[in-house]
Amino acid sequence: MANRRSFDDETPYARRGRLTEHERARLAALREDAYEPEIPGDRYSTWDTGERGPRPYPDWLVTELAAVDTELGVLKAGxxxxxxxxxRGLPDGSRACLLAAKRYRSNEHRQFHRDASYLEGRRMRRSRETRAMANRTSFGRNLIAEQWAVAEFGYLCRLWTVxxxxxxxxxxxxxxxxxxxxxxxxxTAAPRLEQLRPDADELESLWFQAxxxxxxxxxxxxxxxxxxxxxxxxxxGRLVLIDLPQVVDLFANPAGPEFLARDAANLARWFTARGLDVDVPSLTSELSERAGLR
Structure with missing residues (x-):
């Protein structure tokens, strides 16, 4: 009698039919890993995603999708x-620009010192999200981080345009x-106003701009x-305002006039300390009138 092959010797059963969703996803991931191209940077340009700034785009800005972004270090930790x-530059080196990447850190927002008074008058989200932000849950802290990023970008676009x-x-x-x-x-980043020791002419020019x-x-x-x-x-020589997530609407926020007066006094104090004669009450009055508060 011919020897029969044991069950263990059988060729494994070949499955037929359609792949499961899990198997299809696994194979797709393997293909992506196998053919992941190397790029001369840390990531491809993200210009094709998210929200863009106002048109017309500046000539210096690299908008080609073939560009790559390369991290060069930390400018400021806050x-x-x-x-x-x-x-952000093209791989062949023909075009490039430097950008400041400001990244809000959600896990640090338990003590976000600008939450309460600055949010007066701003449109809030649904009640569930409002409670989450108030209680500083993980979900709420992420919402706070995104809220400040959205606010700053929106105000920058508006202010740049005007x-x-x-x-x-x-x-x-x-x-x-x-x-x-x-x-x-x-x-090398531009210096802050606080770091400067301008001469008399430079001081006059900077105050005019301020x-x-x-x-x-x-x-x-x-x-x-x-x-x-x-x-x-x-x-x-050009004065530029930065750090604007907390911009205050003078009419929607009950403390708007106080913020206006404080901003004027804070900036004027630096100039008066360097010998410039600034009438702060008169300045505040003129700004209030220009805003329509009087």
Whole structure:
């Protein structure tokens, strides 16, 4: 009698029919891993995703989707957000630009010092989300981070459009803002107003620009909300306002006039300490009138 093959010797049963969804996803992931191309940077350009800044786009901005983004280091570490230096350029090196990537950190928002008074008058989300933000749950902290990113990007777009001296807002993706980098080609950031020791002529020029910025803000019915020499950059003689997630609507926020007066006083104090004669009460009165508060 011929020897029969044992059950263990049988060729494994070949399954027929359609792949399950799980198996299809597994094979797709294997294909992606096998053919993942190497890129000369940390990621491909995210220009095709998220929310973009106002048109017309500046000539210096690299908008080609073939571009890659390369991290160059941290420019500033803060309580609510970190600012990184990013190079966006084409792989062949023909075009490139430097960007400031501001990334809000949700896990740090338990003590976000700008939550309460600055949010007065702003449209809030659904009650469930409002409770989550108030209780600082993990979900709520993520919402807070995104809320500030959305607010800052929106105000930057608005202020850029009306001619305020602010960085050009390139795009927003979630809690990351990509902004015009104010500095030199080697990555050296523009100094803050607080760091400068200007001569008399430079001081006059900077105050003229600062006052004009305050007037334009007031004309829009807004106050910076946290203005100080630390939130002002000076790039090649040009004064630029930064850090604007807490911009205050002077009419919707009951404390709007107080924020306006505080911004004017904070900025004027730096100039008066360096010998410039600034009449703060008169300045505040003029700004209030320009805003339509009187």
């Amino acid at each position: 309580k609510e957000a970190d600012v990184h230096l990013l190079r 001619g305020l001296p602010v960085p050009y807002p390139v795009q927003r993706n979630g809690t990351e803002l990509l902004l015009e980098f104010l500095g030199e080609e080697d990555g 006052r004009r910025a305050l007037e334009l803000l007031a004309g829009e019915g807004l106050a910076h909300g946290d203005l100080s020499p630390y939130n002002v950059l000076v790039h090649r």
